Amino acid sequence: MKPHAVIIGAGVLGCLSALSLTERGWRVTLVDQGQAGLESSWAGGGILFPLLPWNYSEPVNRLALAGMARHGALCDLLLEETGIDPQYWRCGMEILPPLNLEAALQWCKDHAFTCEERGSSLWLPEVAQARNPRLMQALKALVRLSGITLVEHSTMQPLAATQGRITRWTDTEGRCYEADVFVVTAGAWSKTLLGEHGKNLDMKPMRGQMLLYRTAPDTLDHIQYREDFYLIPRLDGHILAGSTVEDVGFDKSTTADTAAALAKKAIRVLPALAEASVVKHWSGLRPGSADNIPVIDRHPQFDNLYLNTGHFRYGVTMAPESAELLAALICGEPPGLDLTPYAYPQQ
Secondary structure (H helix, E strand, O other), rough: OEEEEEEEEOOHHHHHHHHHHHHHHOOEEEEEOOOOOOHHHHHHHOOOOOOOOOOHHHHHHHHHHHHHHHHHHHHHHHHHHHHOOOEEOOOEEOOOOOOOOHHHHHHHHHHOOOOEEEEEEEEEEOEEEOOOHHHHHHHHHHHOOOEEEEEOOOEOOOOOOOEEEOOOEEEEEEEEOOOOOOEOOHHHHHHHHHHHHHHHOEEEEEEEEEEEEEEOOOOOEEEEOOEEEEEEEEOOEEEEEEEEEEEEOOOOOOOHHHHHHHHHHHHHHHHHHHHHHEEEEEEEEEEEHHHHOOOEEEOOOOEEEEEEEOOOOHHHHHHHHHHHHHHHHHHHHOOOOOOHHHHOOOO
């Protein structure tokens, strides 16, 4: 009989973790408290690159760049298997001043990453993007095509087991899930799900608000970034403007003041947006973690509980590599990266 894994959280990390285990012969049940993929995986901008990587530690950059390298093939597979195009687009990114150009050029040299000085700006032609909602639609379709059991609208109780081995986990309606292995990929809700067993996790929800403009398709053809603010063009002419980083707990509301502030920044970067209409304003909750470093590890108190969570701003970027690392860990295979930086934090 195939070993069985229950994965809690059906965002991009949950879906890809499920697919990675399925490819290795596992039977997988994927559980989500709402509709699959409609939290931070849907809400983000889809830039497949660590913004200003010279400001991050190497564990962040290694994982993000490894994930980035897998996305082109992943999106091709999704289109071929499901007919849904995630709109992977290597559109490039322009980083506008002010920036530490010396540090940026050195990082690009050290990592063999193509760059070009354009006056006081930096051009990164290899940076790609995917359209998050379409990526999640395609992943959800492939999950079902792959024989994975997807259970939506099932909110799990905080973990009640004490230590050793988990035999079952129950949701708030009394449904009981039994498996050989349990995996938490629940993003901002991961610490809550672990209950008293998550107290060592330095993780909390961080709200991000974003605007969507409708413009002509040729208004902007690359990502523009200035001072922790970005504009992301889509192939059909829509432009995303964002994003905030707000420590407000599990509050997903949007605010008029933030919308006005985002619009002001957007027009400063691209004056043509002064004449464009805002068609949507939304927010999502990122799984904020210390230094943007996720946890990809077995929980130290349980033989069969694993975590793939806490990716903060780069869950989509890191997800293809993170899923492979997790599956290798569970199956006893050599990991593609050193997992030491992503260990569960000890007391």
